[in-house]
Amino acid sequence: KNLTKALQQKRVFGIRFNNEIIAKASINAATNKYWQIGGVFTKQDCRGKGCASNLTNHIATQALSLGIKTVLFVRKGNTPAEKAYNKAGFRPIGNYEIIYY
Numbered sequence: 001k002n003l004t005k006a007l008q009q010k011r012v013f014g015i016r017f018n019n020e021i022i023a024k025a026s027i028n029a030a031t032n033k034y035w036q037i038g039g040v041f042t043k044q045d046c047r048g049k050g051c052a053s054n055l056t057n058h059i060a061t062q063a064l065s066l067g068i069k070t071v072l073f074v075r076k077g078n079t080p081a082e083k084a085y086n087k088a089g090f091r092p093i094g095n096y097e098i099i100y101y
Contacts, residue, residue: 012039013059015051023051025059035063037072040081052084060089 014024023046028038037059042051060070073096074081 013055015055017046022046023055025052025055027059030068033068035059035068035070037070040072040084047080050084050087052081053087056085056090057088 011027011030012024013026014021016022023042024039025037025041026039027035029036037056040052040056042049056070056072063070070090072085072090074085076095
């Protein structure tokens, strides 16, 4: 149900290969100035082929065409994700910490 709603709102983007979705990324949160990209995932056997960087770059380009900036979070030490986002044009601007209470 939630996926259907997100797809209708065009908030989930994917790459399809041989009639199978092999990668996806979404807009987790949106304001009139920023979109937060998240939920980036590529199937194990398709990793390292540019799927994540192409999807995040596509979303960022769409946002930029509307005058909106994009942000995303990546876990420190997640080297494949850091490389993909760097390739897509993202640069680190600070650290964050998740605190559970």
